[in-house]
Amino acid sequence: MKAPGEEEDGRLDTLLSNTLARERRLWRTPALKSGCIQGSDISPTQYHEVIVWLRDTSGTFQFSSETFALGVCVLNSLLAAVKTQMKYLKCMAITSLILAAKVNEEDEVIASVKDLLEQSRCKFSTAEILRMERVILNKLHWDLYIATPMDFIHIYHGLLMSRVPGLVRAGSQNRPVLQASLWTRQAQHCMACHQLWQFKGSILALAIITLELETLAPDWFSVFTDLLRRAQISSTELICCKETVDECLTALQRSSPSNTVYILDSSSVLAFRRRERGGHDDTDGFWCLYDERPSMKTGRRDGLQDMMSSCPPLLHEP
Amino acid sequence: MGHSESLPSYQQFHQGPAEEADSMQNLRHAASEAFQRLGLKQRHLGYEELGELDGVEKPQPHWFHTLQVRRLRVQRGRSNSDPMGGKSFQQEFQWKTGLQFGNATSYLNLEKLGEGTYATVYKGISRINGHLVALKVIHMKTEEGIPFTAIREASLLKGLKHANIVLLHDIIHTRESLTFVFEYMQTDLAQYMIQHPGGLHSYNTRLFMFQLLRGLSYIHSRRILHRDLKPQNLLISYLGELKLADFGLARSKSIPCQTYSAEVVTLWYRPPDVLMGSTDYSTALDIWGAGCIFIEMLQGSPAFPGVADVFEQLLKIWTVLGVPTEESWPGVSDLPNYKPEWFLPCKPRQFRDVWKRLAQLPYKTEDLAQQMLMMIPKDRISAQDALLHPYFNTLPPPLMHLRDTVSIFKVPGVRLEAEARDIFSPGRRMKSPLAPLAKCW
Known part of the structure; x- marks a missing residue:
């Protein structure tokens, strides 16, 4: 019989290797090319600002740090997969966060999309968010469970x-x-x-x-x-x-x-x-x-x- | 809130073997007719094409158009819609040219199997390879986008490849509808228990339990909880393969943020700590549910059949395990719904006195049940350890070393025994409990 500590250790080892496998399978990141995210006109500074905004927004929504992290990972995977422009970055970001919340949070915690948009003072319409949701799921093949x-x-x-x-x-x-x-x-x-x-x-x-x-x-x-x-x-x-x-x-x-x-x-x-x-x-x-x-x-x-x-x-x- | 109460069943159970054969013939006929009708259309629009057409038909905000897929530098692992991971499955087995995964016209609806709050399930057939499938049509709420249950189920199942987890073949996502295509499973454990009342064969129970725990061990080692275990969510193939299904409530974490939704339909499989309002649950939550199912398979009736409310559910549990006290369960008095004054004190009872079938079986059966149904969550055995319990010693040793994706029925000599009772053919023992189905396709 193994000691309890050793057992726990073994369990964590398995979890680590499973999570590493998940990371290898799904982790994607955008590349920089001539000062912008490849395939876009988004500069690193603009990206930074949006992520900081997203973190504050995630806090306003009372989402966990795991949800925020997953949101960023989803966004990065998306940026690695599509061509886009700066003007859509915020919409992509908040939709990524909402998707992460749907994966991670208890349903009581998630307010309606309309309320979330109001709270975050975004100017997007619900329809725009839902359309983006569809685009993201499609481009990422519904594979959102990325290791953060x-x-x-x-x-x-x-x-x-x-x-x-x-x-x-x-x-x-x-x-x-x-x-x-x-x-x-x-x-x-x-x-x-x-x-x-x-x-x-x-x-x-x-x-x-x-x-x-x-x-x-x-x-x-x-x-x-x-x-x-x-x-x-x-x-x-x-x-x-x-x-x-x-x-x-x-x-x-x-x-x-x-x-x-x-x-x-x-x-x-x-x-x-x-x-x-x-x-x-x-x-x-x-x-x-x-x-x-x-x-x-x-x-x-x-x-x-x-x-x-x-x-x-x-x-x-x- | 869109909770998945389980979809009643993947198999209508009122058919006997004779009707079964008839209905299969009808079904084949219907299928071939439908093929002829649809076969005329040589090429149907794939999902990608639909997406672009949408943009033409209905003008969309300018941002939409620039979201094009870049030519991927890195080879993506698996496509959304291709269960074979990009291998040449299609080329090898294709029935019709021009049919693709991810396309609604690649599947035919045959009959409705069940309806839940979150989805309706149909039996269907894949025109790509002729396989039977279960089509889970998700009910869409237009203002909230895709229900969280659907997103959770799909994103979790994408990463789970195991012989005891239901296989998600394909996702058909259009503007108006969302359909998940699952492998077809002939029945589920709830139906199986109805068909064979009075408790299942002890050997079959062992095979089902082994598979259930094998599936749980796999998801638990990935920090995923199922959270909604019940016989309806355990699908069973004609061979007796058992697969966990309905991951709509599953979660990828063991650290919950908020309360467990009170909305889920049945309380029968919920552990006392969660019933008393604990949010600090972990894998032990699923183990309790599995323990309840274990008893139900042996006994032929639910272990703790409460009626509707939490009070009565707790009462059912206390009459077996005794009312917990701060001494027997340190910390219990801190739980929000711990109200010992509501209950008459009662002492723990022997499982074999409560559930008589246990008395007729070797002690190790009762021992495993006891270790799964411990009052204190952290005392409950883990799925991984339960697989090593002496209860499973009588199974062939190779079962312990199977690769994740290999079914236990690949091991020579592993097969379901005939159940003692069958409501469809009360007079005779069948060779295999699901034999008539095995011949169909």
Whole structure:
């Protein structure tokens, strides 16, 4: 008989591989071509504004963050599949959100299309939304159940909790360190950044989590490599994503001083600190740490070895 | 709100074997007639063409016209309308040239099978390959677009490929109507139990339970809950294959946001925690329903047949499991509808004393039922673990290692036993309970 934790772990592993398969099957993203979304006149900035508006609208409708995320994934798949123009983007966006709500939300939560349009102060008619609904379902072949970054945040969170229970109580105030809700908010922000389009939800979610892990848990590296392996993500791609997420979130932090995204716990000895924000030495050994080919950056090897020797033993359950 | 109360059945059950043969002959006749009529039209408009024509007939807002499909750089996985995933199915089996998936004229309506609030189901035949199909015609509410039940059902089923999940063949979507084309299944568990009253053969019950749990294990491992399990939603083929159907209420999450809709028709298969207003349900919700169905198959009557309201439904459950207390179920007093003062205290009873059939069967049968019908949701066995329960030990071992899409009836020696009673032929035992149907097509 397996231990309960192990069983849970196995269940989450299955869920992760199923969700990754779903992502491989359905995830699509628009490409940028000469400063616009390919096949349209939509600039990244305009896209960003519409997604931010969509997030606020989703909040007004009291939809969950999963619904918002699914709405964005539907919109991205659509943008990858059709030619369009800026003037239709908002209609495409709100219809994607309504479709996501029909998939995700309890029916009591979904107001009528007419009410939703009023609340969002959109100028579209119901008929326009319904026509768009038909177009989207047709173009996406009714295959709307796309894996979102939120799905992965929940799975990674569960895996961390079951594999590294010690992480739950890290930190001097014994506060829960791994806050899925915080990551969810960060993911919502990142989904609006066009620089992060090219990254799948599985990568984006892991990048967000790693950013917090490495500041809070001294043993984050072993935990991280474990997640990386399970999620079948290449380290190069993750580093690239993580750097971009860091930039996006830093910009967010600057714009909202009350944001509590990064709380550094002074009591935890960080064997390896992430780079100083805005500093020149962007990688600070980070690259070397992930790189499986140390010969490329021999100058960094000492730092890596120091880091390795100061790493606490793996926290894996026996 | 458009709730799918289940579509009564996929099979009209008032036919005996003789009438069955007659009606099949009529049906063939009708089909060939209809083919002749329709066969004259060589080429019918596909859905894509209709979409564009619509734009010509009725001027639409300017934005519509520019939404053209770009030539896809990436090969899309599966088409909306092609169950074979783009393989050369059509070329191999085509009956008529020019017929396509996604096109209403590719199917013939044969007879109405049932009606629900959310859809009407017809038996039909595919002109593309001659297969029988079930055509689920969705009732459209014009102001709200496509009902959420339809969107949920289609988008979930698109990603579910399993021998114990009903197969969605095709979607026919025009401006006025929406039809889902499913594989045709001869009957459902509710009808099967009516046809064979007094409890099913214990071996058949085991085969049905195994398939039900196999389907549940598959969807639960994808974080999908069915949420509306009942015998009417379990379709059965002539071989005895059981498939989960009617995913209109299913959801892709285990974290609910709001209350479970109070509108769903029957409360019989609902667990006590949900009846008491818990919204914190998860996969254990479906396990309770499956446990109720397990008892019903053995016993021949529903496990907890309440009349209509939640109070009476809870009473039925308490008389078997006992009224829960904060000691026996920590946290129960926090549930919105926990009103112990409404009920006389009663003690838990042995399942075998309540449902007599259990007393005649090996203990492991009762044990599995008990593990599925635990009062506290988190104590209920998971579908995955239930498949490993000793109750299933007597089944051939290869059943445990089948690929998702392989039916258990592919394993040599696995077949339905003749049921003891059949209301259509009370005097004799049939070779196979569904044998007459097997010959038809």
